[in-house]
Amino acid sequence: APAGGMLDTIILGAGMAGLNTAWLLEQQGQKVMVLEARQRVGGRVFTLLDQPGTPEMGFNAMAAGYGRGIDAAKRAGVELYDVAPRYRAAGGMALVLDGKPLTREQWAASPLNPFPAPFKTAMPWEIVNKIVAAKTPLADWTEWTDPKNAALDVSLRDFLKSQGLSDPAITLAYDTAPYYGTSAFDVSALMLEFNDGFIKTQALAGPQSLAVKGGNSRLPMAMAKLLKGDLLLGKEAVGIVSEADAASVRCADGSTYRAKRIVCALPFAVMRRIKFAPGLSGVQAQAVATLGTQPLSAAFFTIKSRYWDVDTLNPSMWTDGFAGTVQAQLFGTTDSEVTGLMVQGRGTLARYWDRLGKPAALELITHSIEAARPAAKGQISPVTLHSWESEQFSAGAWAVFGPGQVHTLAPTMAAPAGRIHFCGEHTATGARGLEGALESSERVAIEVLSA
Ligand SMILES: Cc1cc2nc3c(=O)[nH]c(=O)nc-3n(C[C@H](O)[C@H](O)[C@H](O)COP(=O)(O)OP(=O)(O)OC[C@H]3O[C@@H](n4cnc5c(N)ncnc54)[C@H](O)[C@@H]3O)c2cc1C
Numbered sequence: 446a447p448a449g450g451m452l453d454t455i456i457l458g459a460g461m462a463g464l465n466t467a468w469l470l471e472q473q474g475q476k477v478m479v480l481e482a483r484q485r486v487g488g489r490v491f492t493l494l495d496q497p498g499t500p501e502m503g504f505n506a507m508a509a510g511y512g513r514g515i516d517a518a519k520r521a522g523v524e525l526y527d528v529a530p531r532y533r534a535a536g537g538m539a540l541v542l543d544g545k546p547l548t549r550e551q552w553a554a555s556p557l558n559p560f561p562a563p564f565k566t567a568m569p570w571e572i573v574n575k576i577v578a579a580k581t582p583l584a585d586w587t588e589w590t591d592p593k594n595a596a597l598d599v600s601l602r603d604f605l606k607s608q609g610l611s612d613p614a615i616t617l618a619y620d621t622a623p624y625y626g627t628s629a630f631d632v633s634a635l636m637l638e639f640n641d642g643f644i645k646t647q648a649l650a651g652p653q654s655l656a657v658k659g660g661n662s663r664l665p666m667a668m669a670k671l672l673k674g675d676l677l678l679g680k681e682a683v684g685i686v687s688e689a690d691a692a693s694v695r696c697a698d699g700s701t702y703r704a705k706r707i708v709c710a711l712p713f714a715v716m717r718r719i720k721f722a723p724g725l726s727g728v729q730a731q732a733v734a735t736l737g738t739q740p741l742s743a744a745f746f747t748i749k750s751r752y753w754d755v756d757t758l759n760p761s762m763w764t765d766g767f768a769g770t771v772q773a774q775l776f777g778t779t780d781s782e783v784t785g786l787m788v789q790g791r792g793t794l795a796r797y798w799d800r801l802g803k804p805a806a807l808e809l810i811t812h813s814i815e816a817a818r819p820a821a822k823g824q825i826s827p828v829t830l831h832s833w834e835s836e837q838f839s840a841g842a843w844a845v846f847g848p849g850q851v852h853t854l855a856p857t858m859a860a861p862a863g864r865i866h867f868c869g870e871h872t873a874t875g876a877r878g879l880e881g882a883l884e885s886s887e888r889v890a891i892e893v894l895s896a
Contacts, residue, residue: 452476452674452704454893455694457682460488462869463710464516464668465886466893467676473894477674478702482681482838485662486669489870491837492660492881493745493829497658498776498784500745502831503842504879510650511660513876513883518657521667525655531775533655538772540568541764541817542660559613570763570770572618573601574576576608577634577641585644589635590855590874600636600848602629602764620792621765625845626737627792635851643877683836685709687863706893708866710886713858714738714840725862732858736850736871738841740795744830746786749823756820760786768813769794784823788814795834803830843878844871859885866892 454461454470459481467477485491491503506528507514518525540547542557552558553566582597583589605615615629625632657664669676685707686694692707709716709776713733725733753760753773760773760783769790777784788810790798798806807827815822833842846855859872868889873881 448660448672450476451691452478452708453704454478454548455480455692455702455704456708456710457694458482458488458869459486459669459676459709460710460869460882461490461665461668462516462593462882462886463488463708464665464672464891465513465883466708466710466868466890467672467674468520468668469886469890470893471673473890475894477672478704479669479672479674479676480680480682480696480702480739481676481678482697484678486676486678487662489833489842490661490665491831492662493805494660494662496745496785496828497747498774500774500776500785500787501656501661502743502745502829505660506654506656506660507879508644508647508650509653509655511655511876511880512646513887514880515655517668517883518655518664521664521671523663523667524658526658527653527720528656528776529652529654532778532782534775535761535773535780536759538568538570538761538763538770539759541762541766541768544764544766544817546758546762546817559611559617560613561609563758568763569618570622571636572610572614573605574641576605576610577637578645580608581638581641583635583638583642586646587875589639589642590851592856594635595852597638598633598635598849598851598853600630600749601625601632601634603848604634605629612751617765621772622763622789622794623792625739626847627740627796631737631845631847633846633848633851636846640877682709682711682719683866684752686722687865692864706864706866706896708868708889708893710868710889711771712738712840712844712869713871714722715838719836720861721865723863728854728857729862732850732854735847736854736858737845737847739832739843739845740792740799741788741807741842742795742830742834744788744790744798744807745828746788746811746825747828748783748785748825750818751783752818752824756818758818762814762817764817766813766817767794767797767809768817771814783843785828790891795832798830799832799835801819806830861892861896864896866896 830884868885
């Protein structure tokens with residue numbers, strides 16, 4: 446790297462996208478600096494390293510076809526291992542409706558079951574993905590953002606209705622625990638069709654789910670160590686200026702930094718609080734102001750005894766109550782030891798937990814689990830609750846394109862604005878999640894180098 450002189454590029458955000466952008470630019474001889482608002486790197490990759498089984502509050506696992514993620518792990522010297530056998534050992538989830546457990550057979554025959562004949566025996570959480578996988582009208586999933594697919598950029602609710610699901614069926618199968626938005630009205634069907642294509646393609650690479658030994662946070666921590674330039678923590682960017690021959694960033698602590706270019710590796714929802722000069726315009730301004738993000742909160746519980754051996758119900762549960770979804774964690778030294786429970790609230794439930802506040806929410810979750818299965822009484826202890834939506838430096842778990850937003854925003858929203866460039870999970874078009882964050886860092890690095 447050239448000594449002294451102006452920085453080539455300042456990267457805002459030390460999540461996977463920002464860290465990888467910094468590394469790629471350094472490999473090309475650039476002098477870079479990374480500014481991160483939090484006191485830790487990794488962003489949405491966040492492991493509780495001091496808890497049993499090192500629970501993951503954010504990113505869980507790479508699919509077998511995550512070429513970029515696997516490469517980053519290799520380069521950073523962290524070991525990946527296959528957690529798919531542990532997911533399988535967890536053995537699915539028990540269905541708990543109205544506080545009462547139901548077997549698959551009981552559910553199929555239940556008067557509460559609102560699903561049409563072919564789906565009577567499916568569990569509520571299986572239905573939407575099954576329908577999308579079988580009926581997706583998107584000819585080539587890699588072209589999901591192409592304006593030629595504008596007619597498919599409708600709400601998931603419209604798509605599910607067209608496939609014969611009733612409103613009560615959509616409410617139960619989707620809105621109870623949505624992965625995108627708070628209901629099927631909030632998300633474009635194209636988002637689920639893109640997801641479906643990505644998952645099917647990943648499956649071709651193999652059945653593995655790869656996580657980092659000792660906790661996923663070790664990956665961004667090791668990637669940060671590969672950088673030669675400065676990585677400063679506690680640096681919240683609040684103002685960005687693009688000038689004729691340089692760009693500068695002002696941080697909340699009053700410090701300012703200048704470089705030839707700035708890369709914002711930040712979710713758009715957090716960029717709403719950053720002042721840009723000149724202001725962002727057109728589709729980009731609209732995307733920063735309106736692109737949705739996912740309300741999702743995760744609570745970790747430790748356990749005192751194997752109460753599921755007493756009530757013979759799966760420790761993992763999908764509920765329509767205040768406990769949301771409960772996933773047994775099997776991350777001990779053997780792949781059958783349960784190291785705790787990860788309780789997830791998505792959509793309106795995540796927001797309800799936020800309104801209650803953490804202690805009250807953890808108490809409510811505890812009572813809900815104990816009410817559904819009395820054998821758990823006194824056997825589970827809440828450790829912490831993490832709300833991705835209310836965390837100001839994440840503002841949600843991931844981007845959610847609403848109906849109409851895929852073809853209007855996605856194709857151009859990440860274009861450079863003067864000397865400012867944009868990357869991050871929400872700007873990926875060929876991959877999702879962590880692999881998408883890395884994909885976006887490659888695109889932005891090429892953009893900066895060829896500018
Ligand atoms: C619960 C959960 C489960 C997930 N599971 C999976 C999974 O199994 N597989 C998968 O592939 N993906 C998964 N993901 C998604 C994956 O974690 C993300 O797509 C990826 O980590 C996003 O990386 P990023 O760099 O784009 O954004 P981030 O990780 O959000 O990085 C942005 C960084 O910018 C920082 N920042 C914010 N504001 C400022 C500011 N003003 N100034 C300076 N810095 C700032 C943040 O602190 C953060 O470090 C999951 C995410 C969540 C939340």
